[in-house]
Amino acid sequence: MNDDCLTALSDILEGGELLLDEADRSRYASDGSGLIGDLPLAVLRPATTERLAGAMALCARARIAMIPQGGRTGLSGGACVTGRAVVISTERMQGVIETDADAMAMTVWAGTPLERVQEAARDKGLDFPVDIGARGSATVGGIIATNAGGIRVLRYGMTRQNVLGLEVVLADGRIISRLGKLVKDNSGLDLKQLFIGAEGALGIITKAVLQLKPHPGEARVVLLAIPDFPAAIACLARARKLFGDRLTAFEGMWPDYWEFVCGKAGLVRRPISGTHGFYVLAEIVGGASTAAEIETWFAALSEEGLVEDGILAQSLAEGRSLWAVREAVGEVDDALGSHINFDLGVASSHLGDFCKACDDRLAGLEGAGQVLKVGHVGDGNVHLLVAHDGRAAVVHAIEGAIYGLVAEWGGAITAEHGIGRLKRDWLHCSRSAEEIALMSILKQALDPAGLLNPGIYPGVAADSAG
Numbered sequence: 001m002n003d004d005c006l007t008a009l010s011d012i013l014e015g016g017e018l019l020l021d022e023a024d025r026s027r028y029a030s031d032g033s034g035l036i037g038d039l040p041l042a043v044l045r046p047a048t049t050e051r052l053a054g055a056m057a058l059c060a061r062a063r064i065a066m067i068p069q070g071g072r073t074g075l076s077g078g079a080c081v082t083g084r085a086v087v088i089s090t091e092r093m094q095g096v097i098e099t100d101a102d103a104m105a106m107t108v109w110a111g112t113p114l115e116r117v118q119e120a121a122r123d124k125g126l127d128f129p130v131d132i133g134a135r136g137s138a139t140v141g142g143i144i145a146t147n148a149g150g151i152r153v154l155r156y157g158m159t160r161q162n163v164l165g166l167e168v169v170l171a172d173g174r175i176i177s178r179l180g181k182l183v184k185d186n187s188g189l190d191l192k193q194l195f196i197g198a199e200g201a202l203g204i205i206t207k208a209v210l211q212l213k214p215h216p217g218e219a220r221v222v223l224l225a226i227p228d229f230p231a232a233i234a235c236l237a238r239a240r241k242l243f244g245d246r247l248t249a250f251e252g253m254w255p256d257y258w259e260f261v262c263g264k265a266g267l268v269r270r271p272i273s274g275t276h277g278f279y280v281l282a283e284i285v286g287g288a289s290t291a292a293e294i295e296t297w298f299a300a301l302s303e304e305g306l307v308e309d310g311i312l313a314q315s316l317a318e319g320r321s322l323w324a325v326r327e328a329v330g331e332v333d334d335a336l337g338s339h340i341n342f343d344l345g346v347a348s349s350h351l352g353d354f355c356k357a358c359d360d361r362l363a364g365l366e367g368a369g370q371v372l373k374v375g376h377v378g379d380g381n382v383h384l385l386v387a388h389d390g391r392a393a394v395v396h397a398i399e400g401a402i403y404g405l406v407a408e409w410g411g412a413i414t415a416e417h418g419i420g421r422l423k424r425d426w427l428h429c430s431r432s433a434e435e436i437a438l439m440s441i442l443k444q445a446l447d448p449a450g451l452l453n454p455g456i457y458p459g460v461a462a463d464s465a466g
């Protein structure tokens with residue numbers, strides 16, 4: 001990075017917005033993926049859209065690659081620095097700008113943590129329904145850029161379904177702002193959709209208008225121990241019929257995962273004794289009669305032989321302790337050792353057979369170790385954690401085996417975490433050559449020099465001077 005560019009950046013940015021000290025910069029090299037990133041040339045943390053746009057225009061003119069970062073909780077390496085690049089962080093762009101309770105819309109800065117948005121909505125008697133385990137650190141910009149899913153997709157959809165408007169800065173510094181609260185808008189292409197799920201490769205999101213929902217009421221949490229995966233699908237079908245869209249979560253834990261977090265690794269207390277073929281954590285919202293309705297559902301399931309045991313949480317604290325079993329997936333790293341964290345999508349009706357096929361294929365693979373499976377059953381999304389002996393060839397063989405199966409089953413190599421830098425080479429297992437070529441055309445149109453988050457889209461080389 002030349003001195004002229006540095007001088008121009010320090011002229012545009014205010015105190016504390018430009019970090020050049022090596023110790024400061026090293027904190028921004030990596031994200032939650034475990035990938036080891038390179039040291040960024042500089043970290044830019046503008047607090048306004050105009051200063052961010054000015055800084056990006058300068059970087060573009062100097063042909064310097066730019067890596068957008070939010071809370072750095074991403075699990076695919078999308079915010080990880082590779083090569084000679086500056087980091088553009090939204091951490092100083094925080095806060096709620098406006099809440100319009102009548103339109104049920106909230107305008108926020110992109111660097112605002114998700115949990116702060118959820119709390120601000122709750123203060124107005126409303127709800128922002130996107131929810132993920134990393135809610136305390138993940139930012140609005142990050143969840144939009146990754147089109148995050150999480151635990152309530154079943155009822156509310158992915159992040160995409162909960163965004164009304166965006167302000168975005170393109171690689172050359174142009175500001176594209178459409179921050180209306182319009183629910184219906186067919187005046188031309190819905191351009192915001194281009195940036196949702198683009199993992200920061202098409203533009204940097206600076207503000208967003210989020211669609212809020214009425215507060216759904218008290219949530220009741222129930223844990224079911226059931227004979228096998230087909231029984232889980234049958235329980236889900238009956239729950240959908242009985243509770244409709246009051247069913248907000250239907251999460252699944254395979255026995256390998258359950259025994260690991262409750263037994264071998266001792267991460268959480270075992271809430272149900274005995275061994276069972278599958279475990280489901282469901283959340284149902286509603287009024288005072290919800291508990292009685294759940295009891296009725298449970299009794300009917302027992303009669304059909306679809307459940308073997310269960311617990312209905314009697315308090316918020318008990319509900320949280322049941323959720324802790326499911327969320328312990330965020331804590332398995334040390335106990336499991338080296339592993340690959342797959343985030344796979346197939347039709348929910350195929351999920352059980354698909355997981356069996358994964359187990360079978362991994363069983364014959366040298367160097368592959370313990371497999372843990374946990375996921376969002378209602379969304380057909382499994383997080384498959386596969387331990388390995390650390391050799392690069394083994395990692396490649398495991399990835400090849402699993403992504404090969406994804407291709408055979410017509411699934412997604414990533415259901416919610418994004419392709420980032422970890423999965424980009426396997427995109428062809430989910431997308432056709434024509435689709436990948438179209439992604440490259442869009443990237444070229446918006447960022448011809450390939451400076452914004454280079455390496456996310458295959459076939460687009462950065463024209464970076466560094």
Ligand SMILES: Cc1cc2nc3c(=O)[nH]c(=O)nc-3n(C[C@H](O)[C@H](O)[C@H](O)COP(=O)(O)OP(=O)(O)OC[C@H]3O[C@@H](n4cnc5c(N)ncnc54)[C@H](O)[C@@H]3O)c2cc1C
Pocket residue numbers: 031032067068069070071072073074075077078079090110131132133134137138139140141142143144145146147148149150151199200201203204205206330416417420453
């Ligand atoms: C414990 C734990 C649980 C998780 N659970 C889930 C889950 O259930 N569902 C799920 O989907 N994910 C989950 N994640 C993954 C992660 O939290 C999400 O991907 C989250 O959306 C990332 O937000 P972030 O602000 O940390 O983004 P970062 O990690 O900083 O960045 C993620 C990507 O978005 C880009 N980006 C960030 N901010 C912007 C911006 N303002 N404009 C443009 N691009 C930007 C980055 O370049 C990168 O490509 C989990 C992670 C952890 C650690």
